[in-house]
Amino acid sequence: MRKFITYAAACILLWAGACLPVRADGRIQETQDVITIVIDPGHGGENEGTIENGFQEKSMTMVTARAMYEELSKYDNVEVYLTRTTDVDLGLDERAAFAASVDADFLFSIHYNASLSHELYGSEVWVSAFAPYNAYGYQFGMVQMETMRDMGLFLRGVKTRLGDNGDYYGIIRFAREQEIPAVIIEHCHVDEETDVPFCDSTEDLEAFGRADALSVAKYFGLKSEELGVDYSAYSAGELAAASPNQKVARTTADQTEPDICQITLKDANFNTGETTFEITAADYDSMLLYYSYSLDGGETYSPRQPWPNCDVVEGTYQDIADVTLQIPSGRQPHVVFRAYNLYDLYTESNTVDFLQTFLYAETEGDVEAAAGEAAMEKTADSEETTEPSESSLPGTSTFRPELPEEEQANPQVDFFSFLAVCLVIVVFLLALVVLSQMIADSRRKKRRRQRRRQDGETDQRHR
Ligand SMILES: [Zn+2]
Incomplete structure (x- = not known):
């Protein structure tokens, strides 16, 4: 018995340990007394970087890197360098070689992103996959995640990516x-x-740039007399736990899709269009970051929504959640969900087919506001889940699929079928009335015949 209790206690402790958020620790990277920081404004010259949406990455990175340089220069006991100060081509190996020439403690490469699908949003940090640089990058990256979260950005994590020669990204590979x-x-x-x-x-x-400088100051535990700040305690005890000899498991590239993604219909209101699904999903290797949904059986999808309660800093997300969609009037939806993991791989759910068309009156104003809005809600513990005001919270969708012409004609088709059904019912009722009348008539005749027969018999007796 005592053995069992000890075993149970050990299990509970292990379980509690696994459930606890990432333990805080001190910085594991050792540095020189005067810390040398190299800031690398990504791209330059012919290499413009991302050119999307009227933005030009090479000039954006320069503005940010300069602001970061200015801010970090206000700290004591630091030497700060930029790999380039003008719009020139500079090889990734040259940038790393420059960092080595000034005996840098750390190289921070500044970038802005864009995706092929134009669907991704959020902030991320790429680090080396190899010890000890992986752990150093991870400890800094988690500080940066918190800084970005405080600015209001969505977080995409601290990650690694491998190529044929080691780290996929050249600047990380050459620096290593x-x-x-x-x-x-x-x-x-x-x-x-x-x-x-x-x-x-x-x-x-x-x-x-100033936010990046703050993360660097926290990571290294810098002090600034000019700014009146001291982050030495932060660096000594507030960083994410890591070991220099071991790769941080959480930074391992997840190369498989999420393991589970299933939906069940919980509630559908055909008078308002509000429809709630319970979505059950999990990724055993990384975590879930976004979801999207389709109303047309998977042909088109909504923009990505933040996964319910996903927290990249803690590494947690909700694996069973209620998601409420606003189905536009006139739709007979075939609903599919996608669950996306930290590395943008997704798994599609089963399809929920509606046999009935959503038909409800929408006022002019309501149509714009209500159509296609999705509200994410917490399961069970939230009582406000059906409040319409939830749909105006951040993380809601404004997905409003265009209705194909046949689908727009649906309301009329349904009106005529409704008329037809009414007609059938009326004919049926009429037939029923006629039939009952005939039955009643035949009974009456029978009774009369019987009476006549009885009358005859009486007559005979009296005779
Ligand atoms: Zn870039």
């Missing part, structure tokens, strides 16, 4: 050859409407 930890900071996506407001002015780009 020089024994210098390096990370790529991808601030946000210039081609996606969620992120554009964060980067569409010089002030915004400079704000990113």
Whole structure:
């Protein structure tokens, strides 16, 4: 019995340990007394980087890198360098070699992102997959995640990517050859409407630079007399736990799609269009980041929505969640969901087919506001899940699929079928009335015949 209790207690402790958020720790990278920081404004010269949506990455990175340089220069005991200060071509190996020439403690490469699908949004940090640079990058990256979250950005995590020769990204690979930890900071996506407001002015780009400087100051535990700040305690005890000899499991590239994605219909209101699905999904290797949904059986999808309660800093997400969609009037939807993991791989759910068309009156104003809106809600623990105001919270969708012409004709088709059904019922009722009349008539005749027969018999007796 005692053995069992000890075993159970050990299990509970292990379980509690696994459930706890990432333990805080001190910085594991050792540095010189005066810390040398190299900032690399990504791209330059012929290499413009991302050119999307009227943005030009090579000039954006310069604005941010300069602001980061200015801010970091206000700290004590630091030496700060830029790999380039003008619009020139500079090889990735040359950037790493420059960092080595000034004996850098860390190389920060500044970037802005765009995706082929133009669907991605959020902030991420790429780090080396190899010890000890992986752990150094991870400890810095998690600080940067918190800084970006405080600015209001969606988080896409601290990640690694392998190529044929080691780390996929050249700046990280060449820096590692020089024994210098390096990370790529991808601030946000210039081609996606969620992120554009964060980067569409010089002030915004400079704000990113100052934010990056704050992360660096926290990571290294810098002090600044000029700014009146001291992050030495932060660096000594607030960083994510990591070991220099071991790759941080959470940074491992997930190369498989999410393991589970299933939906069940919980509630459909054909008078309002509000429809709630329970979505059950999981990724055993990384975590879930976004979901999207289709109303046409998977032909077109909504923009990606943040996965319910996904927290990249804690590494957690909700694996069973209620999601409420607003089905536009006139639709007979075939609903499919997609669950996306940290590496943008997705798994599609089963399809929920509706046999009935949603038909409800929408006022002029309501049509715009209500159609296609999706509201994410917490399961069970939230009682406000059906409040319509939820749909105006961040993370809601404005997906409004265009109706194909046949589908728009649906309401009329349904009106005529309704008339036909009414007609059939009326004919049926009439037939019923006629039939009952005939039955009643025949009974009456029978009774009369019987009476006549009885009368005859009486007559005979009396005779
Ligand atoms: Zn770039």
